Amino acid sequence: MNAPLSATPRPIAYPSLVEDQRIHGSVYTDPAIFADEIDRIFSRGWVFLAHESEIPNPGDFVTRKLGLQSVIVTRDAAGGFHSLYNRCPHRGAVVCQAEAGHRRSLTCPYHGWTFAMDGALMGVPAPGAYEGLSAQPAGLAPIARLDSYGGFIFGSLGADGPNLTTHLGKAVEWIDQLCGLSPTGRIRLSAGWMKHKMRCNWKMIVENQVDGYHAPMVHGSLLAANETFASVRDRKDSSPTRVHDVGLGHTDIDHATDYRTTPDRLFRWTGGVPEAKLPNYVAAMRESYGEADARRRLIDGPPHSMLFPNISLAEMNIMVIQPISPTETIHYSTPVLLEGAEEMNARTMRRCEGALGPAGFLIADDAEIAELNQLGVANLEPEWILLNRGLASEVVDAEGVRTAGLMDETSQRGFWRHYRDVMSAVGGA
Amino acid sequence: MTVQTLQPSVAIDHDAIAQFLYREARFADEHRYDDWEALWADEALYWVPIGEDPDPATRISYIYDNRARLASRIRQLKTGRRHSQEPASGLRRLISNIEIETRGEEIVTRSNFILVESRRGALITWAGQAEHRLRKAGGDFRISAKTVRLVNSDEPISNLAFLI
Numbered sequence: 001m002n003a004p005l006s007a008t009p010r011p012i013a014y015p016s017l018v019e020d021q022r023i024h025g026s027v028y029t030d031p032a033i034f035a036d037e038i039d040r041i042f043s044r045g046w047v048f049l050a051h052e053s054e055i056p057n058p059g060d061f062v063t064r065k066l067g068l069q070s071v072i073v074t075r076d077a078a079g080g081f082h083s084l085y086n087r088c089p090h091r092g093a094v095v096c097q098a099e100a101g102h103r104r105s106l107t108c109p110y111h112g113w114t115f116a117m118d119g120a121l122m123g124v125p126a127p128g129a130y131e132g133l134s135a136q137p138a139g140l141a142p143i144a145r146l147d148s149y150g151g152f153i154f155g156s157l158g159a160d161g162p163n164l165t166t167h168l169g170k171a172v173e174w175i176d177q178l179c180g181l182s183p184t185g186r187i188r189l190s191a192g193w194m195k196h197k198m199r200c201n202w203k204m205i206v207e208n209q210v211d212g213y214h215a216p217m218v219h220g221s222l223l224a225a226n227e228t229f230a231s232v233r234d235r236k237d238s239s240p241t242r243v244h245d246v247g248l249g250h251t252d253i254d255h256a257t258d259y260r261t262t263p264d265r266l267f268r269w270t271g272g273v274p275e276a277k278l279p280n281y282v283a284a285m286r287e288s289y290g291e292a293d294a295r296r297r298l299i300d301g302p303p304h305s306m307l308f309p310n311i312s313l314a315e316m317n318i319m320v321i322q323p324i325s326p327t328e329t330i331h332y333s334t335p336v337l338l339e340g341a342e343e344m345n346a347r348t349m350r351r352c353e354g355a356l357g358p359a360g361f362l363i364a365d366d367a368e369i370a371e372l373n374q375l376g377v378a379n380l381e382p383e384w385i386l387l388n389r390g391l392a393s394e395v396v397d398a399e400g401v402r403t404a405g406l407m408d409e410t411s412q413r414g415f416w417r418h419y420r421d422v423m424s425a426v427g428g429a
Numbered sequence: 430m431t432v433q434t435l436q437p438s439v440a441i442d443h444d445a446i447a448q449f450l451y452r453e454a455r456f457a458d459e460h461r462y463d464d465w466e467a468l469w470a471d472e473a474l475y476w477v478p479i480g481e482d483p484d485p486a487t488r489i490s491y492i493y494d495n496r497a498r499l500a501s502r503i504r505q506l507k508t509g510r511r512h513s514q515e516p517a518s519g520l521r522r523l524i525s526n527i528e529i530e531t532r533g534e535e536i537v538t539r540s541n542f543i544l545v546e547s548r549r550g551a552l553i554t555w556a557g558q559a560e561h562r563l564r565k566a567g568g569d570f571r572i573s574a575k576t577v578r579l580v581n582s583d584e585p586i587s588n589l590a591f592l593i
């Protein structure tokens with residue numbers, strides 16, 4: 001039985017809440033668990049901050065959340081990347097209110113201390129009063145670690161722990177797969193972000209991103225209203241699509257295993273558009289990769305994956321899941337634009353708007369269900385959430401990658417297995 | 430009241446235009462999907478941008494529906510299984526500050542709105558400016574474009590599955 005009004009005992013024994021086949025409902029509601037997550041996962045672990053293409057030029061910056069911290073991600077005069085706490089070293093004011101922009105320097109709105117884009121202090125008004133003092137004015141504080149892969153910049157507030165490559169593990173293959181849809185191997189996230197407020201725990205959305213079971217139910221209205229969406233992929237239990245848990249909490253729904261069953265058709269991943277409608281894109285891909293390899297890329301399409309903890313390479317979109325409180329989350333979405341494929345990009349923009357965000361034909365309904373899910377787990381019985389679907393048919397290969405059918409909960413189990421490791425580890429992520 | 434404007438070819442009746450905007454708002458508020466859709470021209474754009482005057486070719490919008498997509502949106506709502514509007518939100522909006530100008534054959538109106546949405550125990554306030562492009566059609570009008578500029582389009586917003 002739950003003890004409804006008593007708090008979870010401290011320290012929290014995560015293995016007793018996150019079992020192999022079931023999850024205790026309190027992990028979605030308990031403020032102490034949320035605080036632990038912000039510390040262990042979203043502060044000490046690696047978290048996506050920005051894509052290099054969002055700050056292409058010296059002086060460009062964006063402000064982002066790393067856990068609950070506001071940080072400024074900048075490009076300095078030499079083109080180098082920095083991530084700085086958004087807090088003035090003088091008396092603590094937020095230095096940068098703008099979400100994005102281009103500046104020669106950053107000036108604090110309170111007393112006017114000015115910082116270079118790498119955070120170094122450039123000047124303070126009336127500096128004479130600091131002469132002879134031991135505590136001298138200093139610059140903006142950098143976060144502990146910053147690194148990038150495939151243009152995706154990640155940060156961590158913790159000085160220790162695995163490096164980014166170790167954290168990403170096999171997920172780098174999905175980043176490569178996505179970038180490899182561009183004839184130049186580079187993508188751009190330059191269209192801005194939709195910001196979707198959801199009244200649910202962040203993990204509801206993570207689990208849903210790689211849930212192959214819900215589409216007929218949650219997205220039935222779209223399947224009925226728009227035949228294109230219905231016809232491009234097989235959404236039945238018998239679908240050739242596989243789900244994978246590739247370890248370290250990274251999981252995917254591999255639609256390519258379905259698309260490869262129709263090797264005569266390219267572009268099933270973008271509404272099954274006829275090849276003849278994207279002639280320049282197809283030609284550029286052939287030019288870059290050769291006939292056979294270009295064809296393979298255009299059959300397979302982009303990954304549909306969820307990288308631990310909160311960035312999803314969601315086909316031709318990037319989606320980021322930002323925790324706000326145990327019951328509030330913001331879901332950010334932006335289309336993936338391919339360098340050297342403008343013809344494709346126009347299409348991707350409009351498909352992103354159609355499917356995603358608060359008005360999207362898909363995600364509005366996912367958001368609704370996530371909110372119902374959150375309301376549901378606030379009710380106390382039965383206190384466990386079941387995650388054992390498809391367990392018996394799961395196949396584990398020599399490298400530990402787990403594979404199962406489209407509608408199996410292998411992907412959710414993969415997330416939770418790593419979650420439990422991180423939350424239980426001595427010293428955090 | 431009939432006002433003769435600088436373009437003598439288009440005489441605009443401010444009251445009739447205001448009545449049209451109120452009717453469109455009422456159909457949206459009352460989820461009268463077919464009636465609402467019937468107000469639109471055959472070629473149309475229904476746009477909810479993010480930020481100030483973005484270029485829709487390079488910046489993502491919350492909604493950028495051409496006429497076909499607008500029809501899809503309505504079909505989806507009418508399935509009765511669009512979960513984000515099942516049950517439908519309680520909606521009422523006030524429209525004010527209507528300004529009207531003509532550009533050739535087209536009538537362009539800008540108006541402010543405050544919309545209150547009731548959804549599962551919460552009252553959510555939406556506010557902004559709507560810009561309509563209208564064409565005369567018989568004694569009535571048809572919408573060729575509607576742009577809704579939310580005051581908080583830069584901030585996170587909750588589900589916008591109803592018609593705004």
Ligand code: FES
Pocket residue numbers: 088089090091092093108109110111112113
């Ligand atoms: S708080 Fe920033 S200059 Fe004083």
Ligand SMILES: [Fe+2]
Pocket residue numbers: 208214215218219362366
């Ligand atoms: Fe979904």
